[in-house]
Amino acid sequence: MLSIGAKQPLINEEIHEKQVRVIGPNNDQLGIMSSQDALKKAEEEDLDLVLIAPQGNPPVCRxxxxxxxxxxxxxxxxxxxKNQKQSELKEINMFLNIDVNDFNRKVAQANKFLQNxxxxxxxxxxxxxxxxSHIHLGEDLxxxxxxxxxxxxxADKPSVLEGKNFSAVIIPKVSASAKKSSPKTDGGSKKDAKQENRPAEAEGE
Structure with a gap:
């Protein structure tokens, strides 16, 4: 699939390759021809000729x-x-003498955060x-x-002692997708020219 990124592909008269392999609008293989002939075919369909694989031998146009x-x-x-959820860093605090019920409640809370x-x-x-002097008890907990x-x-990294706190960060096993760069949406195609007038942090105690 053609990827629209910061660097836009060459289209129509910008393509000066002697020969190109052409893919039709319905993904049909039209064969190898001169870029001029390929452009004529695109014009006959009232569409654009786009150079999608300049490194091909020969280069490929669609x-x-x-x-x-x-x-x-x-x-x-x-x-x-818009639908992408921004990951937050939640915090859960415990003491060495935490009881079983409170421990289980905080585990459930952490699992809920991770699932989100x-x-x-x-x-x-x-x-x-x-x-x-009993750091091992904190490590066991x-x-x-x-x-x-x-x-x-x-765990994102090994647990560390920060002052009087023994801490670690847990990251979700299924992380959110990386943001994609926003493509430019300005004009440039023949169809464009013809249609330009158309219309928080949660903390356990």
């Missing part, structure tokens, strides 16, 4: 309504960006300085939490 194609692609990508595509920062708080959320997420 006959299409380029203006309509650009418009439809821009519309699809705009809709995709959000990252979750887990903080295990050491209330007193003497608790810091973190491992339990990671195992309980393993179906929906995984």
């Amino acid at each position: 006959i299409m309504d380029y203006g309509k194609y650009r418009f439809e692609q821009a519309k699809k990508e705009k809709e995709a960006r 595509g959000d990252k979750v920062k887990i903080k295990i708080r050491f209330k007193r300085a003497r608790e810091l 973190m491992k339990r939490f990671m195992n309980a959320t393993a179906e929906y997420g995984a």
Whole structure:
């Protein structure tokens, strides 16, 4: 499929290749011919000749309504960006002496965040300085939490001690799609010229 990016493909009279392989508007193979003959075929269909594979041997052109194609692609990508959920970083806090019910509640909360595509920062708080001498207890609790959320997420990096907090970030196993660059939607095709007058952060306590 032709990709509309920042660099637009050559179309119509911009194409100066001696010979090109031509694909018709219905994906039919029209064979190899001069770019002039290919352009004539496009004009006969009241369509555009678009150079889609300049590195081909010979280069490949497609006959299409380029203006309509650009418009439809821009519309699809705009809709995709509109529906794309922005990932947030949620935070869940626990203490070493957390009870089973509270632990399970926080696991359920984290799993819900992960299913929604959000990252979750887990903080295990050491209330007193003497608790810091039992870092292994924090590590064990973190491992339990990671195992309980393993179906929906995984640790972004190893857990770290930040002051009196033992923390880690869990990322969703299915991440959101990367943003696509927005295509230009200005004119340029023959059809364009003929139709230009047509019309938060959640925190567990």
